[in-house]
Amino acid sequence: MPFFRNLRQKIKRNSQQSSISLILGVYLLGVSLLVFLPAAWSFGLAFFQFDGLTPPRWNGGVNFILAYSDQLFSLSVRNSLALIILPAPVRVLGALLAARLMQRRGRWIGWLRSAVFLPSAIPVAAMAAAGLWIFNPLYGPVNLLLQQLGLSPPAWFVEPLWAKPALILLSFWSIGEGFLVCLAALQDIPSEIDEAARVDGAGLGRIFVSITLPVVAPTLALLAFRDMILSFHNSFIAIFFTTAGGPYYATFTVTQLIYEQAFDLLSFGTASATLWALYTLSGLLVIGLYVIIRTWNIGITDEPFIL
Amino acid sequence: MKLFIRRLIGSVLVFFFTGCSIAAQPTGLRFMVFGDPAEYRAYKELVDAFRASQPEIRIELTHVPSASDYRTRLATEFAAGNPPDITLMNYRRYASFAAKGMLEPLGAYLDTSQTIAAEDFYPITLQAFSWQNEVMCIPQNISSLVVYYNRDLFDQAGLAYPGDDWDWGDFLQVAQALTLDSDGDGRIEQYGLGVEASLFRLAPFVWQNEGVIVNDPAFPTRLTLARPPSLDAFQWFVDLRLVHGVVPDRVEEAALDSESRFLNGETAMFLNSRRGVPTYREITRFQWDVAPLPMGKVRADILHSDAYCLASSSENKEAAWRFIEFANSFEGQSIVAKSGRTVPSLIQVAQSQAFLEPGKAPQRARVFLETIPYLNLVPVISTWEEIERTASLEIERAFYGDISVEEAANFAFLRTEEYFLIGIYSIER
Numbered sequence: 225m226p227f228f229r230n231l232r233q234k235i236k237r238n239s240q241q242s243s244i245s246l247i248l249g250v251y252l253l254g255v256s257l258l259v260f261l262p263a264a265w266s267f268g269l270a271f272f273q274f275d276g277l278t279p280p281r282w283n284g285g286v287n288f289i290l291a292y293s294d295q296l297f298s299l300s301v302r303n304s305l306a307l308i309i310l311p312a313p314v315r316v317l318g319a320l321l322a323a324r325l326m327q328r329r330g331r332w333i334g335w336l337r338s339a340v341f342l343p344s345a346i347p348v349a350a351m352a353a354a355g356l357w358i359f360n361p362l363y364g365p366v367n368l369l370l371q372q373l374g375l376s377p378p379a380w381f382v383e384p385l386w387a388k389p390a391l392i393l394l395s396f397w398s399i400g401e402g403f404l405v406c407l408a409a410l411q412d413i414p415s416e417i418d419e420a421a422r423v424d425g426a427g428l429g430r431i432f433v434s435i436t437l438p439v440v441a442p443t444l445a446l447l448a449f450r451d452m453i454l455s456f457h458n459s460f461i462a463i464f465f466t467t468a469g470g471p472y473y474a475t476f477t478v479t480q481l482i483y484e485q486a487f488d489l490l491s492f493g494t495a496s497a498t499l500w501a502l503y504t505l506s507g508l509l510v511i512g513l514y515v516i517i518r519t520w521n522i523g524i525t526d527e528p529f530i531l
Numbered sequence: 532m533k534l535f536i537r538r539l540i541g542s543v544l545v546f547f548f549t550g551c552s553i554a555a556q557p558t559g560l561r562f563m564v565f566g567d568p569a570e571y572r573a574y575k576e577l578v579d580a581f582r583a584s585q586p587e588i589r590i591e592l593t594h595v596p597s598a599s600d601y602r603t604r605l606a607t608e609f610a611a612g613n614p615p616d617i618t619l620m621n622y623r624r625y626a627s628f629a630a631k632g633m634l635e636p637l638g639a640y641l642d643t644s645q646t647i648a649a650e651d652f653y654p655i656t657l658q659a660f661s662w663q664n665e666v667m668c669i670p671q672n673i674s675s676l677v678v679y680y681n682r683d684l685f686d687q688a689g690l691a692y693p694g695d696d697w698d699w700g701d702f703l704q705v706a707q708a709l710t711l712d713s714d715g716d717g718r719i720e721q722y723g724l725g726v727e728a729s730l731f732r733l734a735p736f737v738w739q740n741e742g743v744i745v746n747d748p749a750f751p752t753r754l755t756l757a758r759p760p761s762l763d764a765f766q767w768f769v770d771l772r773l774v775h776g777v778v779p780d781r782v783e784e785a786a787l788d789s790e791s792r793f794l795n796g797e798t799a800m801f802l803n804s805r806r807g808v809p810t811y812r813e814i815t816r817f818q819w820d821v822a823p824l825p826m827g828k829v830r831a832d833i834l835h836s837d838a839y840c841l842a843s844s845s846e847n848k849e850a851a852w853r854f855i856e857f858a859n860s861f862e863g864q865s866i867v868a869k870s871g872r873t874v875p876s877l878i879q880v881a882q883s884q885a886f887l888e889p890g891k892a893p894q895r896a897r898v899f900l901e902t903i904p905y906l907n908l909v910p911v912i913s914t915w916e917e918i919e920r921t922a923s924l925e926i927e928r929a930f931y932g933d934i935s936v937e938e939a940a941n942f943a944f945l946r947t948e949e950y951f952l953i954g955i956y957s958i959e960r
Contacts, residue, residue: 276610277631362786382785471781472928487603489917490610490627 267503269496276490283493291497296473296481301501303388304477308459311392312451316444319402324432327410337407344400348458352465355394356381359466381467384474391463391475395455402447409443410436442520449513453506478502559589560851561615563608565601566594566872569809573870574619580866581857588850602627602916609633609842616845617854620668622659622836622908623731623915629662630913630955635841638666640852646860647877656876659908660838662957668838669859672873673881674805675832675902676735676824678702679893683817684709684721684799693822695901699739699767702825706777709799723777725789725801728930729923730943731833731909732802733768738907739827740764749958751910752951754922756940764827765929765936773932781931804835805899808871812892821893823902834906836876874899914954918947 270287272280291297322340326333343351358364361379370377380390413436421431437444460479463469469476478498486495564574571594578592593615595601602624608614609628620628628634641649649657649666656670678693685692688708693701706723713720726732733756734744742761745751756765772778779789779798793801794810796817801807802824811819824832839855841848857863864875865885875881887896909915922943929939 275631276606277633360786361782379782379785382782472924472933487606490606490631492610 266492266496266499269492270500272493274492276492280493287493287497288500291485291494292501294481294494296476297478297498297501299473300476300478300481301505303473303475304456304479304502304505307388307391307463307475307477308455309452311395312448312455313444314392315396315399315451316402316406316448318396319399319447320406320440320444322399322403323406323410324436327407337403340403341400344398346397348398348461349465351394351397352462355390355397355462355466359390359394382471384471387467387471387474391459391466394462394466395459402451405443405447406440409440413439442516445516445520446513449509449516453509453513456502456506456509478505559591560617560847560854561591561593562617562619562854563593563595563601563605563615564619565596565598566806567596567810569813569870570806570872573809573867573872576870577858577863577866580862581854584857585853588853590854609844612844614842614844616842616847616851618840618842619671619837620840622670622834622838622911623919625660625668625838625840626662626911626915626955626957627913628840629667629957633843634662634667635843635845635848636662636665636667637669637841637852637855640856641666641669644856646856651878652876653878653881653903655834655903655906655908656836656838659834659836659911662911664958668840669855670836670838670876671859671864671867672805672836673876673899673903673906674835674874675899675906676732676802676804676835677898677902678800678822678824679793679803679807679811679819680800680822681793681796681798681817681819684796692820693825695823695898696826697822698826703771703775703777706771706800707775710775710777719776719779719783720797722779722789722792722798723800724771725793725798726771726778727789727802728772728927730919730926731923733765733926734909735824735831735833735907736768736827737761737764738831738833739824739829740767741828745910748908748910750956751912754918754940754944754947756922756943757937762936762940765926765940769929769936772930805874806835806872808893812871819892820895821898822895823898830905831907832902832905834908911957912951912954913956914950918950918954921946921950 269280271282271284273283273287274280326337326340358366359380361367361377361382364380366380367377378386380386417435418431421435426434457479459477460483463475463477464480464483467475469480478501482495482498482502485491485498562574562578564571566574574592574594578590581588581590595604598621605614605618605620605628614633625634641647647669652670653673656673657666660666660668660670680693682692685705690705690708693705697705709721709723710719711721712718730744737744737756737760740760740763742758742764743755744761746753746755755761772780778784779792787795789798789801790803790807792798794814839858841851841855845851858867859877861877861880864873864877864880865883867873868875868880868883868886869888871891873886875886880886881900909919912918925934925939925943925946928934929936934942
């Protein structure tokens with residue numbers, strides 16, 4: 225195998241730096257082939273009339289006019305913002321609270337931590353199916369419990385007003401990753417600071433607000449933005465399985481609009497034009513993320529960056 | 532280093548292209564259907580019988596559970612350039628594929644066939660699948676909307692089973708008598724009726740009231756639910772829920788849909804086409820049967836029909852046709868008919884024991900045949916699926932009392948106008 229012998233010699237001869245570039249080069253190639261090329265292709269499609277069946281025809285900016293003048297477009301953008309941007313900070317805060325509660329070592333703490341993290345490992349589709357049952361307006365455990373407490377519970381996914389809160393509650397299922405990161409961030413706070421504050425007479429709430437929060441704030445911001453960008457794209461499955469955008473468009477998001485334009489109407493051009501809007505929104509979030517990283521120097525170490 | 536990278540790229544590309552060519556090798560025919568597990572078994576049996584009779588043709592069955600996901604799946608496969616050779620499509624859905632030239636017209640195949648001929652079919656089924664004056668797909672069935680009813684619940688209430696000539700009044704009376712709050716807690720335990728709030732379910736009632744759903748059946752340009760006879764029928768339909776409460780409300784329907792309630796024995800009557808039979812035959816806890824739709828001013832019903840379509844990109848059209856021919860031969864249609872899935876489109880099979888099967892539910896299978904003269908079609912337009920879906924959202928809102936029927940009719944008209952405009956019609960204008 226001259227190829228591999230060659231490779232071994234090369235690796236030996238070259239510095240560590242270039243072998244790292246080599247490994248990353250393969251990755252770059254994969255990303256280019258599987259992500260950048262298709263992305264560029266679908267970006268370009270915005271200027272064509274394309275049904276996936278016959279060759280694309282150039283039609284200039286018509287798709288953008290068609291896409292952005294659609295009543296469903298502005299509605300879906302509003303829904304996306306409400307369902308994705310707003311809940312993210314709440315979700316991250318929830319993860320932090322859970323992490324704070326389970327920060328200390330104890331007898332059952334390992335089990336409890338696993339219990340918080342494990343649901344994140346469940347596929348979204350399974351989670352959504354379970355969600356349909358949990359929030360079933362008549363037979364679901366949530367409403368049976370609320371009824372036992374003497375409340376008259378909402379119909380969740382069936383009511384326009386409550387469908388969004390139900391989806392947001394359901395998304396708490398997957399705070400596991402954020403929980404782990406928060407746990408790590410909390411461990412980083414030297415325990416002397418906590419003790420000093422306690423000696424000075426600060427209560428638990430005071431310590432949390434005045435010490436813990438400020439110290440982990442950059443991590444939280446990072447998590448929140450990452451959460452938003454991710455759920456922009458990932459929330460589709462959960463919504464599609466539970467409400468399918470209903471009741472009467474109450475949970476109709478941009479991703480679903482794109483899906484329907486592309487695969488129901490076979491109008492890949494307008495779907496792509498709508499995609500531009502989605503990418504712009506995600507892009508703004510990435511910029512926010514970048515600003516946070518730069519401001520607080522998160523994740524930037526003294527070691528030189530490779531790429 | 533450069534050499535290595537070049538080799539690496541080379542090997543990746545080689546892998547990529549050989550991978551592609553392996554995938555592109557002919558793998559025999561692909562046949563895609565939709566339906567419940569019980570329906571799937573019927574097509575499995577059909578495919579097995581075909582394999583036994585023509586073992587030289589390889590065929591593979593793909594199954595998609597839900598009919599609404601089915602079209603999206605098909606569209607994706609067509610767009611990816613690798614659609615199934617043969618697909619089972621509803622006449623409300625095939626037009627968007629036919630309009631794009633994705634389907635091979637089968638009229639010429641049918642004309643030269645030694646096994647089947649156009650005269651063997653109920654004419655309305657071939658009419659439904661005629662695209663620009665040519666038979667596009669070969670219909671397998673001629674189903675209609677009927678009333679499935681739980682005989683045990685009728686017996687318990689001391690009610691006579693629905694007659695062949697019952698009307699809207701009788702229908703409502705029975706539904707009211709069978710809607711029960713048996714423990715008096717204010718919540719209804721048993722509903723008289725279950726029906727989907729959609730344009731496709733509403734349409735036959737509009738026709739029965741001498742109304743129309745579109746302005747011109749041949750070249751429709753708009754929905755016409757707002758016209759008086761149509762609107763009256765719409766109001767009557769909505770009143771089943773809002774005034775008489777014989778149908779579950781939105782929350783109850785979402786918590787447990789009417790079809791499941793019927794299967795559980797908690798709903799006395801359920802409106803569906805023949806498609807439900809294979810699943811309902813698995814019911815063991817009660818006896819059930821079918822009755823025709825109740826009559827309005829006139830008798831009218833709505834065609835439900837699916838057909839075998841051949842992809843124009845298929846590389847093996849001859850073999851695919853042989854399967855379609857087999858599936859629509861006396862033998863093939865008998866196999867699927869025996870499962871209960873179809874009201875056969877072949878007149879001979881429809882009148883045979885394979886369909887009428889005495890001793891098996893529904894005992895009144897002849898109801899389906901007696902309805903045939905009163906069947907109407909919805910328009911065949913490439914955008915009909917979108918029209919139906921958009922209109923149904925508004926109909927549903929009226930059905931559950933969010934808006935009035937006038938508002939719903941108007942919204943349905945306004946929101947579907949564009950689809951009529953961009954739709955491609957089965958007949959050239």
